[in-house]
Amino acid sequence: MRLGAHIHVSAPPSAVWEIISDPTRQLSYMSGITRWEVSGEPPAGLGARYRMLLRVGSAEVGGLIELVEFVPDREIAWTSVTGVDQRGRWRLREAPDGRTKVELRLAYGVAGSGFGGWVAEHVAAPTVSAHLRRSLQQLARLVEAEQVRARAAARRTAQRA
């Protein structure tokens, strides 16, 4: 099952990147995530591994994931090492008026699980889809709030000067 959602954030890609590339901040905006832990070295960047869990229905599903693409201000992709098969991607693109289009994609399933797996993927889809949308909304609020704070701080500094 492949799901995706996108949102426009009133901030440059670098501001969004600062948050999505920081493994310590995932829990503050990712909806449904109950665990996001760094597993080994490096803690961030290409090859970084995380143990993540997402609550869907009566289980927390996920496993160990590894970052397989890491292009600053543009792209992060991951794939599962253990647990549910998954491949996800953050995609940042500049939009008009200094905004950024942020896209979050997730493909998931369990290879070899047959018809039961197919049904489960479809039954879980609305919940997973809602988590993706909510994560983007929470990310947008977080980034925009930080932008407002940064501008206010800059103003205060300018006034003092």
Add this chain to the structure above:
Amino acid sequence: MAQMSTAPAQARRNGTAPEPEPAKDSGAGSLLSRALNAVADQAQRRIPRADLDERDPDFIRERLPLMWLVASIWFRGEVRGLGNIPESGGVLLVGNHSGGNLTPDTIVFTLAFNAYFGVERAFYQLAHNLVLATPALGSLRKFGTVAASPRNARKALASGAALLVYPGGDFEAHRPSWKSSRVDFDRRKGFIRLALEQDVPLVPVVSIGGQETALFLSRGDRLARLLALDRMFRLKVLPISIAAPWGLNIGDMLGHIPLPAKITIETLPAIDLRAEFGPDPDLDEAYDHVVGLMQDTLDALAAERRLPIIG
């Protein structure tokens, strides 16, 4: 589903019990006794030997989606506190057991454990001998289910695996529905001895809802004794319930269609018995402590429930 008590025949096979003394009575009584022993030995021979290698992580992984469907849609399962289970090493998970022979609490917890820790972490469950001897349930061994005996429990824990036991076994799983919120291990303390002997932490796992999947009327324990089921098949009960699709269901041997009761499971913080009770803990004190904690949690879970089945 599981229990820690061991029949004399099983113990003899394992070399852990002395041979019985010759029967002193004679005639019809002796004949009956020999016949019962013969049936018991035949039943024991059909129980597959515990082979921890039979657990198949790929098989479990491929069946998790189907288990997720059953647990999420039919039982609306909710499992709390899995973070209380130590991340690695041997651990004894001790649960209260509900739901007759179908035990929805086991389905929900097995899914939750495997999804949370991954199928790579070895996880075994003890089950009643008859469950494993049933040909249709052979695939349970691939899930890591092994026959309930102290020997198998020791083997699983010594391998560094997580082991789920239900000390109350069939006695507790078939308690009347109106005793749903009561932990009833029948004073079986084998699990305390096991945790001490293997020096592993003990994690209580408390569940509610299973006893609402049918109307359980009686364990039928007297009837089981009268029919010598305990002696022949280690069956302490011959349960009587009203369950779909049978209506009046005696024995629950063919299972039943469970009502879609909400199953809620709470995993409590790990207990290090020696840290709590000293180097040589008193079994009764440790037992009362663990069961008391579980009963308090079950009372709290029961207080949360507004309606039967609905949750």
